[in-house]
Amino acid sequence: MNDGVLSVENINKSFGGVHALKDVSMQIRGGEVHCLSGENGSGKSTLIKIISGYYKPDSGKICVDGNEYREMTPAESINHGIQVIYQDFSLFPNLSVMENLSINAEAARGSKIISYKRMRETALRAVEKINLKIDMKAKVADLSVADRQMTAIARALVHDAKVIIMDEATASLTRNEVNCLFKVIHQLKEEGVAIVFVSHKLDEVFEISDSITIFRNGMNVVSCKASEINEERFSYYMTGREIQSTQEKPLVGDSSRIMLETKNLTVEGAFEDVSIQLYKGEIFGIAGQLGSGRTELAMTLFGMADIKSGEILMEGNPIKISSVQKAKQLKIGYVPEDRLTEGLFLEQALVENVAVTHLADLSSKAGFYHKKEAEEETTQWIDTLSISPRNRNNLAQKLSGGNQQKVVLAKWLACNPSILILNGPTVGVDIGAKQDIYDLLNQYASQGMSIIIASDDILEIKKLCNRVAVMKGGKINAFLCGEEVTEQALIEASI
Amino acid sequence: MAEKSGVYLKKIMNDPIFRIFILMSAVVIFGALLMPGKFLTAGNMTSIAKQLSEYGILALAVFICMVSGGIDLSVVYIANLCGIIIGTMLSKTIGSSDFAGSAAWMIVFSSAAVMAVGCVCGALNGILIGKLKVPAMLATLGSGQLILGISTVITNGQAITGVPAVFTKLSGIKFWILPLNFQVFIFCAVIMYMIMSRTSFGLRTLLIGSNSKAAFFSGINNNRDLVKIYTISGLLASVSGIISTMRMSSAKPDYGTSYIMFSILICVFGGTSPNGGKGNVPGIVLAAIVLQMVATLMNMFQNLSTFYRDIVWGALLLIMLIINYILDNRHVTKR
Amino acid sequence: MMPIMKKILNRTETYVILTALLFGIAVEAVSGQFFSNTGMINLARAVMVYLVFGITEMLSLTCAGPDVSYPALASLSAFITASWFGSASYQGSIIVPFLVCMAIGALGGMINGYIMARFDFPSLIVTLGTSSVFSGIMYGPLKASNTILHGTMAEFGSINMIAVTNPENGLKANLPAQFLIVTVLYLIVFFLLRYTMFGRGLYAIGSDKAAAERSGFKTGRIIFLAYTLGGTIAAIGGFMYTCNVGAISPSDLMGGEMIIIAACTLGGIRPGAGIGGLFNVIIGVVLLIMIQNNLLMLGIPLYFQDVFTGAIILLGTIVAINSQRSRNGIKKNG
Secondary structure, three states, rough: OOOOOOEEEEEEEOOOOOOEEEOOOOEEEOOOEEEEEEEEOOOHHHHHHOOOOOOOOEEEEEOOEEEEEOOOHHHHHHHHEEEOOOOOOOOOOOOOHHHHHHHHHHHHOOOOEEEEEHHHHHHHHHHHHOOOOOOOOEHHHHHOHHHHHHHHHHHHOOOOOEEEEEEEEOOOOOHHHHHHHHOOOOOOHOOOOOOEEEEEOOHHHHHHEEEEEEEEEEEEEEEEEEOOOHHHHHHHHHOOOOOOOOOOOOOOOOEEEEEEEEEEEEOOOOOEEEEEEEEEEEEEEEOOOOOOOOHHHHHHHHOEEEEOOOEEEEEOOOOOOHHHHHHHHHHHEEEEEEEEHHOOOOOHHHHHHHHHHHHOOOEEEEEEEOOHHHHHHHHHHHHHOOOOOOOOOOEHOOOHHHHHHHHHHHHHOOOOOOOOEEEOOOOOOOOOHHHHHHHHHHHHHOOOOOOOEEOOOHOOOOHOOOEEEEEEOOOEEEEEHHHHHOOHHHHHHHH | HHHHHHHHHHHHHHHHHHHHHHHHHHHHHHHHHHHOOOOOHHHHHHHHHHHHHHHHHHHHHHHHHHHOOOOOOOOOHHHHHHHHHHHHHHHHHHOOOOOOOOOHHHHHHHHHHHHHHHHHHHHHHHHOOOOOOOOOOHHHHHHHHHHHHHHHHHOOOEEEOOOOOHHHHHHEEEEEOEEEHHHHHHHHHHHHHHHEEEEEEEEHHHHHOOOOHHHOOOOHHHHHHHHHHHHHHHHHHHHHHHHHHHOOOOOOOOOOOOHHHHHHHHHHOOOOOOOOOOOHHHHHHHHHHHHHHHHHHHHHHHOOHHHHHHHHHHHHHHHHHHHHHHHHOOOOOOO | OOOHHHHHHHHHHHHHHHHHHHHHHHHHHHHHHOOOHHHHHHHHHHHHHHHHHHHHHHHHHHHHOOOOOOHEEEEHHHHHHHHOOOOOOOOOOHHHHHHHHHHHHHHHHHHHHHHHHHHOOOOHHHHHHHHHHHHHHHHOOOOOEEEEHHHHHHHHHHHHEEEEOOOOOOOOEEEHHHHHHHHHHHHHHHHHHHHHHHHHHHHHHHOOHHHHHHHHOHHHHHHHHHHHHHHHHHHHHHHHHHHOEEEOOOOOOOOOOOHHHHHHHHHEOOOOOOOHHHHHHHHHHHHHHHHHHOOOOOOHHHHHHHHHHHHHHHHHHHHHOOOOOOOOOOOOOO
């Protein structure tokens, strides 16, 4: 029946009225990298949480180690050698590295008393496996993001894991670290460990996986060997529709009109001596891995930083973007990196989510809010951006990632900005919506909007941007323009 | 057909105002049955209306802070301070023998002065919570103590007496059958309703409570709005203090410290989420009426000491929280 | 040398201790009594009960948020115990009433614990509710009122551990044997926090509840235990206080939650974030009580003391919260 290390059969799971997993089966074999892909809301996260014991399925069974389970507890899951590395690492910032590394193991043992000696041994074994040099006593809150990621990975390796599930684990890694990670994965494969690699980054998926499973709408639509599928079929299964990958060249802006310019801009602890220029009607790229300063630069241009030295000019006039309100006045908009915590009001309807940035425009002078206007406006944006489902009274939390991102986009487009800054515009967004967003950005740029994209997605930058500044370690490492913007050059400049 | 009415029923049950309405009807029926001839009288209703005004206004104060994701534990102390100040002012002017001016203007002037004090106290809270980033609970707990201290200094720990009769008689004025106090409460409620449901400021308050980070990223000036929110709270507290002094013709620094729990109860009962981002004014008004009815009903049982009330309120608060939770959060079934 | 200095200067605890020392020096300068043996013993005596309540509050603050129900619970437990065992007719061992009081506290704590574990409500509001219930029970059906203690319980309160006499002015000061209980409690809780899954789990939950669950912690059980333990300890505090005073005054302890919460925050505990431990409780309580009790000594008139205390609490809270400055120029929240 199953020669795999872990398999699930006929799993069903619903939350209230939403049927998240429909009769899902999947087999995971030891010594193999199995990639699990799917759009947001396709059910892959839910399945992972069921396998790890955090949720219990409505029906179906989980088979691991030859045992069948109707449902599992997290402790049981860990004891069977199932380890999950979550995207947010699930570390405890207020505890030390050593405690974080060994805490899973201790909790799963069910022991009431802690032996610090035992914890230290566990922790040391973990970091040895991936050759990680780190201060055991340091509090995780003080670590860099990359160190945290490595700690999370090391923690998963502690327990002599049989199955390691990496849930979008590479989201915050630099190229170097991804390579390191893949080396570790190869090593684990050789030891017979089964790896489930959840990702939607095509290049990584095809680089590392042996077999691929794709979920769509809560169902397993295809499970096959990696060699049996190509990029187009992959996109097709993910979205259910054929994606035209447009081969258009990125827009070239009007170099005679410099909308925004920074000269030797420095922000304490974030970046220094940054000088860039944004032309009218172009999409300017700020590339760079995590920690390069690109996010901080984007935020600074939106009024969220204290500038230590240097200046910012708008159409030649020096300005001080001292606050978010000031940035809005200057007709600058900002689509943040993390839409769930920074961009959306999940428990409010789409109407409020779109209206929030320009409530003054939707209100009378006395302050009375014209709800009808806001509602009509939202309906228009739903149409323009093809947001689905089309109900403007839906709560934001009910939408898929791509649609949510469109809502965030809508709220800023509604302000009619002359400059729009987007940080990680398509993170966690499915392929279909990605293309929609790219088309939109191109459309607005060609109509005269000046756009800045800060992203670590090389393909995205290459597709959209004619001029790119690549940041590394808080400084601009390279300027690329036109033909110079290649994947190779972008990668090299950001490492 | 059955399915459709099932969906309709679900929709109704989900509406917090409707839930309270049902509860209110239940209490009225219950009261009429238990105390025939005594509960449903005009006199009783008037008494209920008079008493609930003070709580109700304080509840409105706590309400706006809760919706913004915070809370104001200092409202009672602000109310007391304001009551003390107006009582002192009036007794020293109108109450003194050589007062030659218009009593009415004095009352108006003192009320305005005291409301200004309430605003200042509220603004202080707003700055602590907004600019200085102190969590609302700690900030208002601390400021409450500070204000209590100031009141104690002003009164030397005693209660204020000698409030002129011309002032206290005002609480007896009735328009139709409803006393002045109640009118003030309804007036405040209407204003709050307009603010919360009809202005962009009200919507901003809701959004700050829903996700203050996203509000900041969307260009909302959280700090400025928080100052306004808590200033309104302080203002409402001062009004409550004024009518309280009017009714009792005295004021002291630590009067009514149990009111804060009652105000929170009214808010939760009225469908306000303690985490912010959810709540409406009609719910508060209805909740205040219902709870005051329950209190009055309990009072009618002679052998039930007032402390049983505390048990009921505490238990009711917990039960309401749980009921709201169950009815609102049926979508996640983890284990 | 430098990195250690920097680390020390970065901690809130350093400033608290410094402030305490400075204050002590100021009082000493005025009265000459502060650092004397009687002065120290009196301080220890004054902070005793607060230290116990501080543990209860700290447990709640670490994993969830503030707890305002423990004064009512402590009073209730002490009252019930005293009504049964506080008369002259009870001459048995002190252990029995002690355990009974603990049991009542545990029961009350379980109510808090169950609700907090099962639902995701803010601890402030839940404990406001239970506080009302506890005090209602005490004053209502039980008709609590002031009564003098007799018998074993009264004797217990008067056992002294250390008795000192100030050589300069002949004043005496006593440290009750109950201080031993406080020490034992702190040792037990310290062990629990440091060396058991319960303790580490408490911090993990405070940090990130969902992550703690995913790591295999039984979060519901841990929260339930934390509040049960808290209730038990609060009851112990109430018991100690009652015996000490030699009488039951139900209303004495009420309203004391403010001081304790402030003390914990001043001492460096961040509510609901899993930061701060027993040491923070101790220094916070000592500082605050020291200030409160010595304002008179410094010439602040009685009626101004509330203002002063309130202001200091606010100031201290502001400083404590803002001491975690971000290390770069980016303002993520205005």
